[in-house]
Amino acid sequence: MLKEQLARNISIYRKEKGLTQEELAHILGLSFQAVSKWENAQTMPDISLLPLLSQTLEVSIDKLLGYVTQDKPITIYEEEYKSPNYYWGTEPNADCYKVLQLMPPTKRLKLLDVGCGEGKDAVFFARNGYEVSAFDVSDAGIEKTKRLADQVGVHVNVFKADLLDYRLDTHYDIIFSSGVLHYIKPEYRNEIFDNYKQFTNENGMHVFNVFVQKPFIAPPPEKEPNAYKWYSGELLKHYHDWLIQDSAEIVFDCNSSGIPHKHAMTTIAAQKILTPLG
Template sequence: MKEKLARNIAIYRKERGLTQEELATRLGISFQAVSKWENAVTMPDLSLVPELCRTLEVSIDKLLGYVSQDKPITIYEEEYKTENYYWGTEPNSGVYEVLKAMPPSRRLKLLDIGCGEGRDAVFFARNGYEVTGIDVSDAGIEKTKRLAEYAGVQVNVLKADVLDFRLDKPYDIIYSSGVLHYIKPEFRQEIFANYKQFTNPGGIHVLNVFVHKPFIAPPPENEPHAYKWHSGELLSHYRDWLIKDSAEIVFDCNSSGIPHQHAMSTVMAQKA
C-alpha cells in the first residue's frame, strides 16, 4: 500500500505539472514531507488526504490505487458495448511472432497491455501461455472474459490505465498492440524502465506504436488522450537489449468506416 500510494502521488503531481515544492506549498507542509511520501518513507497524515486529492484532482480511491480511472479515456468504451466484437476475434499478426520467438514449451507468463476485447489475450491462452491482460475499458474487459470462457481458457483480466499501471511482478513476455500512444511522452522513460525491470532474463517485449508522419493525414477518430510517437522513439528504449526485429510500416485502415492510413513502428527485443 505504501509503495503504491508513493508512486501515485508522484504520478499525479507530475500530471498536474507541480513540483514537490509547489505541492508542499499548497498543502502547507515542507517539501521534505512530500519527498518522503514519494519515496515511501512516510505516508500522508489522514487529515491531509482530502486536500491532497483536491490538489491532484483525483478521488481518494484512485489515489490509493483502488480505481484505475474516474472517466473513460478511450473512444472505444462505447464501441465495445455492442454485442459484436469491434475488432473481430481473429488475433493480430504480431501474436505469431511471439509464438515463433518464444513458444510455450515451458510455463511462460505473458502480459497483454491494452487487451481490448481480448482477441490476442485469448489466442495466447489457447496456445498455452499463462496470460494476464489489462485494459481501461469495462466493456472490453467483460468481452475478454466472455471470449475466454467461450474458448475454454483462463485469462486474468485487470482494469488499469496504461498511464498509471506499473508492474510489481515479473513476466516472460510483454506484448502490446495499438495502445502505447496513450502514454504521455514525459512518462515513457519511467514506464518502460518498469516494464524492463519486471521482465525475466531471456524474456521478450513485442510492441508497436503509431508514429507521426507529416505525409499521412490524421486519423478520423478523435482521441483526446492519444499522444504522438516518432520514428525511432520506441527502439530507443531498448538500446541495452538485443533487438531481434524492428520495422516501420504504413497500412490501410477502415476501423471507423472511413478509409485512412496509419504509420506504425514495431519492435521485438530480448533481455539478456
C-alpha cells in the same frame, strides 16, 4: 503495495500539475521533507490530508490510492465495446505470430497483454499454451475478454488497470501490447518502459507496436482526446541495451471509423540478455 502505489501517484500527479515538492508542501502546510518521504514510500499522508491533496492535484482520492475510476471515457472505443459484437473481431494481431515464432511456449511462460481491449490477442495466447495475464481500462472490454476466454475454454487472468497509473510488481517472460502505446503521455514513457524492463525475466521479450506520425499520411479521422504522438525510432531507443530481434515500420489501410484511411506503425521485438553471448 498501497504505500508504493500512493507514493508513485503523488509524484506523478504533482509533476503533472507542475508543482515542486516544496510548493506542494506549502499548500498543504507541511515541510517539503514530509512530501519527499511520501514520494519515497517512507511514510504515508495522514488521512485528514487526503481531501486537500486530492483537490490540489485535481485527482480523486480513489485514483491517488490506485483504484481505477473513470469520470469520462479514456478511449473512443469504450462505447463500442459495450455492443455484443467484437469491434476488432476475434482474429489475433499479426504480431501475436511473431511471439509464437520467437518465443514458443515449449515451457511455462508468463505473458502480459498490456491494454488487451476485447481480449482477442490475450485469448489467442492462452489457447496456444502461454500463462496469460491481461489488463484494460474498459469494464466492457474486460467482460468481453472473459466471455471470449470462456467460449474457447481457456483461462486469462484479466483485470482492470489504467496504463498510465499501473506499474508491474510481478515478473513476466513476455510483455505484449498492440495499438495501445499512443495513450502513454511522453513524460511517462521512460518510467513505464523502465518498469516493464525491470520486471521482465532474463531472456524474456517485449513485442510492441505503436502508431507513428508521418508527413505523407493524413491524420486519422478518429479524434482521440487522450492519444499522444510517437515518431519513428522513438520506441527503438527504449531498447538500446536489449537485443533487437525484429524491428519494422509498416503502412496499412484501416476502416475502423467507417472512413477508409491509413496508419503508419512501428513494430519491435526486443529480448533481455543479461549474460554475455557466446
